[in-house]
Amino acid sequence: MPVMADGTLSLVAAVVPRESGLDIETLRRWTAERLPEVMVPSRFVCLDALPVNANGKIDRRALAGQIAESSVGLPAPLPQATGSPGVVPVFLSQVRAAWQRLFGRVDFGDQDNFFHDLGGQSIMAARLVADLSTVLGRRVPLAAVFEAPTVASMAALLRDEGWTPRFRSIVPLQPLGVGPPVFLFHGVGGGVTENLELARAFAPDVPVYGLQAIDRDGGAMQTSLEAFAELYAAEIVAFQPRGPYFLGGFSLGGWFAYETAQQLRRGGHEVALLAQFDTHINCLLPDEFLAAADRVLWRQYVWKHLRRLASQPSQGWRYLRGLSARFKLARQWRAVDPIRGDSHGALVARHRALPYAGSIDYFQSADSLPAVLGVWKRWCAGGLTVHQIPGDHHEVIFGANAATIANIVRGIRGDRARQAGSPAEPAERRQV
Numbered sequence: 001m002p003v004m005a006d007g008t009l010s011l012v013a014a015v016v017p018r019e020s021g022l023d024i025e026t027l028r029r030w031t032a033e034r035l036p037e038v039m040v041p042s043r044f045v046c047l048d049a050l051p052v053n054a055n056g057k058i059d060r061r062a063l064a065g066q067i068a069e070s071s072v073g074l075p076a077p078l079p080q081a082t083g084s085p086g087v088v089p090v091f092l093s094q095v096r097a098a099w100q101r102l103f104g105r106v107d108f109g110d111q112d113n114f115f116h117d118l119g120g121q122s123i124m125a126a127r128l129v130a131d132l133s134t135v136l137g138r139r140v141p142l143a144a145v146f147e148a149p150t151v152a153s154m155a156a157l158l159r160d161e162g163w164t165p166r167f168r169s170i171v172p173l174q175p176l177g178v179g180p181p182v183f184l185f186h187g188v189g190g191g192v193t194e195n196l197e198l199a200r201a202f203a204p205d206v207p208v209y210g211l212q213a214i215d216r217d218g219g220a221m222q223t224s225l226e227a228f229a230e231l232y233a234a235e236i237v238a239f240q241p242r243g244p245y246f247l248g249g250f251s252l253g254g255w256f257a258y259e260t261a262q263q264l265r266r267g268g269h270e271v272a273l274l275a276q277f278d279t280h281i282n283c284l285l286p287d288e289f290l291a292a293a294d295r296v297l298w299r300q301y302v303w304k305h306l307r308r309l310a311s312q313p314s315q316g317w318r319y320l321r322g323l324s325a326r327f328k329l330a331r332q333w334r335a336v337d338p339i340r341g342d343s344h345g346a347l348v349a350r351h352r353a354l355p356y357a358g359s360i361d362y363f364q365s366a367d368s369l370p371a372v373l374g375v376w377k378r379w380c381a382g383g384l385t386v387h388q389i390p391g392d393h394h395e396v397i398f399g400a401n402a403a404t405i406a407n408i409v410r411g412i413r414g415d416r417a418r419q420a421g422s423p424a425e426p427a428e429r430r431q432v
Contacts (some may be wrong), residue, residue, distance in 0.1 A: 013045070099151055110155075114249040168235065171210045173192065181206070182273075187251050198406065278363060358381075361385045
């Protein structure tokens with residue numbers, strides 16, 4: 001469980017041994033071999049029994065108190081720059097040098113996190129693995145940055161030439177917490193780091209994992225949105241064998257979440273949450289759903305850009321030159337954003353979606369077109385719940401909105417998990 005000590009949040013494992021003489025060091029190695037670096041507990045505490053409340057559930061407040069008071073347990077040492085067992089200093093220097101070239105600085109430590117401490121983004125992660133692939137003479141998967149996001153842990157990971165990612169698409173964005181995780185899907189470009197700010201807002205009680213595009217890490221580009229969704233659904237079930245499942249996606253990512261939810265439901269799995277974060281009608285829908293709203297969308301889109309023209313006169317000519325093409329895209333119900341040049345966006349634009357029998361939670365930006373919401377309401381048989389989010393489309397999951405969305409989803413997740421019969425206990429998951 002996550003524990004705050006000395007101003008630092010760390011992961012502590014409470015262990016009830018079946019017999020005396022448990023070797024904590026062996027347990028630490030066992031978890032390190034099976035879990036991403038960010039999920040390996042920093043300390044193991046042995047207890048006679050886990051405290052429970054009147055309902056027979058684990059009393060987490062009492063457990064936190066026992067952990068704080070316990071002097072029993074072995075810290076799980078982090079890899080050090082020098083002297084880490086099995087980490088060759090020369091090899092560690094190669095990894096450290098690649099990080100220094102990427103960030104253009106040397107004032108960081110081997111334990112600083114690529115994302116949280118140094119502000120790394122998806123494009124930087126791609127550049128890092130390309131550099132390391134050249135230096136090491138073998139392909140370094142992008143997943144290495146997520147599974148080992150420090151210099152020391154990456155060096156320990158990559159020194160094993162036989163290492164491969166445990167999952168092709170699932171990457172830990174914010175793994176602290178208990179219960180069913182929230183899965184956030186990639187959008188344009190296939191990366192998931194645009195979801196990092198939102199994922200961090202769920203700490204420390206709700207784990208969040210990203211679904212990056214399979215083709216981002218050496219896999220084959222799929223020929224359809226359904227093919228991507230089949231692979232994502234299979235990987236999610238392998239990671240978490242039993243539902244309920246909680247899915248979400250920002251903008252174009254909402255369609256990858258949508259189709260994966262369809263696949264899970266067809267497989268008999270329960271999708272307790274499908275969250276669309278300002279997802280536009282990017283794909284092809286039947287004419288009867290579009291014709292009635294077409295003229296409404298046209299008027300709304302024209303007025304939107306006229307207002308933008310009036311508010312940004314210095315950019316007026318650029319908007320005027322692009323309006324004709326933008327209107328054409330809008331009338332064809334393509335994305336308001338220019339996504340068609342992106343391979344994943346092109347798949348969505350060609351996709352003919354089927355109605356969704358479940359419910360959708362739609363997080364709508366202040367500048368979203370009302371006609372788009374009207375189509376979603378008719379397309380979702382299980383009901384549409386709308387959550388108004390301030391700001392424009394590109395601000396929906398960032399800044400203060402990230403905390404707002406996390407709180408809303410946290411409440412929905414708690415309610416629906418209890419309805420599904422898994423109130424507070426961790427979902428059964430295979431080791432990552």
